[in-house]
Amino acid sequence: MALLQIQPLSALGHDDTGHDLTALSWAKKISLGSFGLGLLLLLVCATGVAKSNPLLFLILSLGLMVVGAVAYFIVASREAAPGIKNNHLFTNAMTSRGAIAWVTGILITGFYIILYWTPGLLEHWIRLVDPLSFLIVGQPADQWFLYGTFYTLAVLVMGLRMILVKYRHNNYHIARTLSIMFFQLGFAFLIPSLLKRLNQPDFYFSYFWPLKYNYLFPNDVHALISHPGRLGVFMVFWGAMMTLIATPILTYLFGKRWYCSWVCGCGGLANTLGDPWRHLSDKSLGAWKIERWMIHAVLVFITVTTALLWINSATSGHILGSISNALGKIYGFLIGAIFSGVIGVGFYPLMGARVWCRFGCPMAAILGMLQKYFSRFRITTNGGQCMSCGNCSTYCEMGIDVRWYAERGQNIIRASCVGCGICSAVCPRGVLKLENGSRKGRYNLTLDDALIEH
Amino acid sequence: MAHLVIIGNGITGITTARHVRKRADLQITVISAETEYFYSRPALMYIYMGHMRYQDIKPYEDWFWQKNRIDLIRSYVTAIDTDSKTVHLETGRSLAYDKLVIATGSQSNKFGWPGQDLPGVQGLYGMQDLELMQRDTAGINRAVVVGGGLIGVEMAEMLCSRKIPVTFLVREKFYWDNILPEGEASLVARHVRSHGIDLRLQTELQEILPGKNGRVRAVVTNKGEEINCEFVGLTAGVHPNIQVVKNSKIAFGKGVLVDEYFETNIADIYAAGDCAEIKATAAGEKNRLEQLWYTGRLQAMALAKTLGGERTKYERGVWFNSAKFFDIEYQTYGLVSNEPRAGERSFYWEHAQGQRCLRIVYEAESGAVIGFNLLGMRFRHEVCDYWIREKRAIDEVMENLREANFAPEFFKTFEPEILAAYQRQNPNKRLQLKHRRNFFEQIFPKGFSRGASTNPATLSARP
Numbered sequence: 001m002a003l004l005q006i007q008p009l010s011a012l013g014h015d016d017t018g019h020d021l022t023a024l025s026w027a028k029k030i031s032l033g034s035f036g037l038g039l040l041l042l043l044v045c046a047t048g049v050a051k052s053n054p055l056l057f058l059i060l061s062l063g064l065m066v067v068g069a070v071a072y073f074i075v076a077s078r079e080a081a082p083g084i085k086n087n088h089l090f091t092n093a094m095t096s097r098g099a100i101a102w103v104t105g106i107l108i109t110g111f112y113i114i115l116y117w118t119p120g121l122l123e124h125w126i127r128l129v130d131p132l133s134f135l136i137v138g139q140p141a142d143q144w145f146l147y148g149t150f151y152t153l154a155v156l157v158m159g160l161r162m163i164l165v166k167y168r169h170n171n172y173h174i175a176r177t178l179s180i181m182f183f184q185l186g187f188a189f190l191i192p193s194l195l196k197r198l199n200q201p202d203f204y205f206s207y208f209w210p211l212k213y214n215y216l217f218p219n220d221v222h223a224l225i226s227h228p229g230r231l232g233v234f235m236v237f238w239g240a241m242m243t244l245i246a247t248p249i250l251t252y253l254f255g256k257r258w259y260c261s262w263v264c265g266c267g268g269l270a271n272t273l274g275d276p277w278r279h280l281s282d283k284s285l286g287a288w289k290i291e292r293w294m295i296h297a298v299l300v301f302i303t304v305t306t307a308l309l310w311i312n313s314a315t316s317g318h319i320l321g322s323i324s325n326a327l328g329k330i331y332g333f334l335i336g337a338i339f340s341g342v343i344g345v346g347f348y349p350l351m352g353a354r355v356w357c358r359f360g361c362p363m364a365a366i367l368g369m370l371q372k373y374f375s376r377f378r379i380t381t382n383g384g385q386c387m388s389c390g391n392c393s394t395y396c397e398m399g400i401d402v403r404w405y406a407e408r409g410q411n412i413i414r415a416s417c418v419g420c421g422i423c424s425a426v427c428p429r430g431v432l433k434l435e436n437g438s439r440k441g442r443y444n445l446t447l448d449d450a451l452i453e454h
Numbered sequence: 455m456a457h458l459v460i461i462g463n464g465i466t467g468i469t470t471a472r473h474v475r476k477r478a479d480l481q482i483t484v485i486s487a488e489t490e491y492f493y494s495r496p497a498l499m500y501i502y503m504g505h506m507r508y509q510d511i512k513p514y515e516d517w518f519w520q521k522n523r524i525d526l527i528r529s530y531v532t533a534i535d536t537d538s539k540t541v542h543l544e545t546g547r548s549l550a551y552d553k554l555v556i557a558t559g560s561q562s563n564k565f566g567w568p569g570q571d572l573p574g575v576q577g578l579y580g581m582q583d584l585e586l587m588q589r590d591t592a593g594i595n596r597a598v599v600v601g602g603g604l605i606g607v608e609m610a611e612m613l614c615s616r617k618i619p620v621t622f623l624v625r626e627k628f629y630w631d632n633i634l635p636e637g638e639a640s641l642v643a644r645h646v647r648s649h650g651i652d653l654r655l656q657t658e659l660q661e662i663l664p665g666k667n668g669r670v671r672a673v674v675t676n677k678g679e680e681i682n683c684e685f686v687g688l689t690a691g692v693h694p695n696i697q698v699v700k701n702s703k704i705a706f707g708k709g710v711l712v713d714e715y716f717e718t719n720i721a722d723i724y725a726a727g728d729c730a731e732i733k734a735t736a737a738g739e740k741n742r743l744e745q746l747w748y749t750g751r752l753q754a755m756a757l758a759k760t761l762g763g764e765r766t767k768y769e770r771g772v773w774f775n776s777a778k779f780f781d782i783e784y785q786t787y788g789l790v791s792n793e794p795r796a797g798e799r800s801f802y803w804e805h806a807q808g809q810r811c812l813r814i815v816y817e818a819e820s821g822a823v824i825g826f827n828l829l830g831m832r833f834r835h836e837v838c839d840y841w842i843r844e845k846r847a848i849d850e851v852m853e854n855l856r857e858a859n860f861a862p863e864f865f866k867t868f869e870p871e872i873l874a875a876y877q878r879q880n881p882n883k884r885l886q887l888k889h890r891r892n893f894f895e896q897i898f899p900k901g902f903s904r905g906a907s908t909n910p911a912t913l914s915a916r917p
Contacts, residue, residue, distance in 0.1 A: 389496055
């Protein structure tokens with residue numbers, strides 16, 4: 001038997017198929033046209049043309065984008081049967097680190113850099129959302145209101161994509177996506193805006209220490225407690241209660257997912273806007289090692305910083321002087337701004353959507369430890385039905401090699417698992433099921449296979 | 455150190471190597487002409503569809519093999535010299551072995567159709583087939599897929615993902631009807647058609663016609679119809695790939711002949727997986743070929759025990775298999791034959807929308823369940839295995855259906871509807887669905903319900 005000449009395997013899947021795989025129907029073209037027109041108008045607004053009538057330009061630009069996107073989803077859902085359709089993700093330039101992905105990554109990263117350090121450049125955009133800000137907050141917008149508007153719109157619109165198109169056959173994803181849309185819109189956008197309107201402290205009820213690290217910093221706590229009215233005291237109580245009591249209990253019952261995939265805004269953006277890039281996470285053992293070092297280092301960093309700030313505060317700055325404050329600032333710059341913002345979101349198209357959640361988030365580190373050692377959650381493997389195809393690992397946004405466990409018939413219990421449920425959805429053999437159950441037999445190391453060196 | 459040589463790096467060869475490594479300190483060498491590294495054969499389709507790349511369908515990172523002292527050789531074995539215990543490679547190199555495992559898998563069937571070797575005509579089994587298919591389907595207007603099995607429907611789905619119109623020729627009256635009963639077969643056929651596949655049942659391939667360029671131009675069916683196409687997928691099953699033993703002293707029939715220990719007629723030579731033909735042990739039985747991913751893995755695990763010094767008979771346990779037909783998942787446990795056999799009864803439920811169904815086959819007299827077929831639903835392997843192994847009665851199974859449910863959270867469940875259908879067929883029975891969960895139990899589920907009311911031992915067919 002003569003062997004065929006074998007082409008480099010890396011070339012597989014990247015050939016020119018000769019088929020117009022991206023051919024669009026007219027309905028899709030019109031929808032995209034609307035989206036593109038809105039985007040163009042938005043860009044033009046950055047020059048200040050909207051000054052004369054911001055409301056009109058706001059409605060036209062964002063309105064055309066939203067209407068276009070939603071129309072596109074509706075058309076897409078009619079054009080293809082429900083089911084997992086990851087066709088050509090690895091040959092599409094936008095989803096396989098092609099040129100468009102690089103440009104998109106640079107654009108998002110650039111936006112974050114401007115937002116954090118030179119917001120003046122966004123002045124005309126900030127004025128554009130003034131009408132909305134007056135409506136909700138009752139005062140002119142600032143850069144953070146602009147950011148909140150964009151962020152919330154991204155979660156809502158791309159959340160609709162999850163519900164109407166991509167996972168419309170899957171109730172777990174519909175429920176989970178509705179939940180993150182609800183928490184983003186209500187808890188992370190409307191409620192903080194209304195609080196501001198009512199002259200109450202700016203507060204997110206869906207973020208806790210250590211993710212929202214300053215909520216347990218002495219300055220913030222003192223400021224809240226001394227705020228006129230009782231709400232500030234309640235906020236301190238809420239924050240501490242969520243961190244110390246609710247988090248362990250909810251994680252015990254449901255695993256880390258109650259927060260990371262159902263409530264958190266970072267996870268919310270990752271699982272809506274970031275969903276098309278989820279397969280770009282690194283699954284290697286090396287990446288897992290780096291992950292464990294990094295995420296726990298960040299946790300230690302913020303814990304030490306918080307402790308020092310309190311010691312400093314208790315001793316009126318006599319013992320540690322300015323060191324603790326400096327640490328707080330460094331953490332805010334390195335982790336709060338650069339890691340969770342610029343890299344966390346800016347690198348979506350290149351490294352997948354959960355870079356921050358996986359390598360940096362100290363809240364995820366705590367939830368992960370609880371999940372691994374003190375939770376009823378696990379992903380159950382259905383006996384011997386796994387055929388090692390790798391869809392589960394490929395589409396795991398946290399870079400977990402799910403297949404490693406599944407092919408051994410072993411339950412998947414990993415600190416980093418956010419319980420998004422995509423592994424179960426993409427499995428072509430119905431092998432995986434997210435479950436909360438008795439802790440007895442949770443680690444089912446019944447197969448001697450687990451003993452193999454790795 | 456004794457040298458174990460394994461020919462073939464598919465699921466059987468690699469599972470053997472990995473399990474022997476855990477059990478014994480042998481030198482292990484795996485030879486493959488196909489690819490440098492082990493990959494999941496059932497996942498080939500996902501490369502073509504752009505869901506994954508080659509590196510994604512490799513279950514182990516490349517450093518794994520060296521770390522676990524499994525040597526990989528990329529070459530083709532040209533001969534086995536059983537006297538000198540040597541294998542000869544295409545490269546001219548020879549390797550001495552102490553023990554040899556033949557795990558060469560299978561090859562696509564071709565039934566002597568005129569034109570079956572034309573360019574543009576191929577099966578789908580290995581990496582080279584995939585590369586060929588990538589090349590030969592670029593820019594074509596129509597493809598014809600021949601053969602109503604699992605690979606055929608996979609190929610149709612692959613082509614469909616590239617918007618290539620597909621005509622699917624199936625000889626039988628229903629799709630895959632030598633395995634699936636009519637209900638399931640029709641359900642799948644409807645679903646395949648709903649994806650725009652031109653499914654032609656009871657239609658056979660007669661001839662493949664070349665065009666002026668020497669490539670395939672059209673096929674002719676047994677109904678005399680000529681269908682223009684530039685690609686033909688031949689997926690009418692597979693047969694053992696035993697080229698390598700044909701000029702040796704190793705006995706073969708359809709496959710390499712082995713006993714229940716996977717021992718061939720020559721000492722220290724074993725064969726397992728698709729290429730092995732397991733000899734019947736009792737009169738009236740037939741030799742068997744087991745050509746599934748799962749059986750390849752199970753056989754390898756038994757063989758690895760033997761090679762590790764613990765001579766172990768292969769006992770497969772309760773049969774199981776699964777597949778996916780476009781968007782509909784299929785699972786089967788135990789034995790469900792396409793036609794009801796004597797002394798058997800079968801309960802069939804199909805959802806009103808025709809996208810999911812359940813069949814339970816049981817003994818008419820005792821009621822003991824024999825097999826399950828599921829489309830569009832997921833059942834727990836452990837629970838079905840337990841019910842079948844312990845011969846639990848159909849009534850008990852029906853009452854405890856919730857135990858088997860493996861549907862993801864928040865999915866609609868159908869147990870009441872299924873039980874109602876069973877009650878209608880058996881009006882004299884009074885059955886009550888068990889394991890209803892109240893609100894508290896939904897939040898604090900006991901989880902992990904195993905078999906019906908008692909706790910089964912571990913799965914007999916555990917991987």
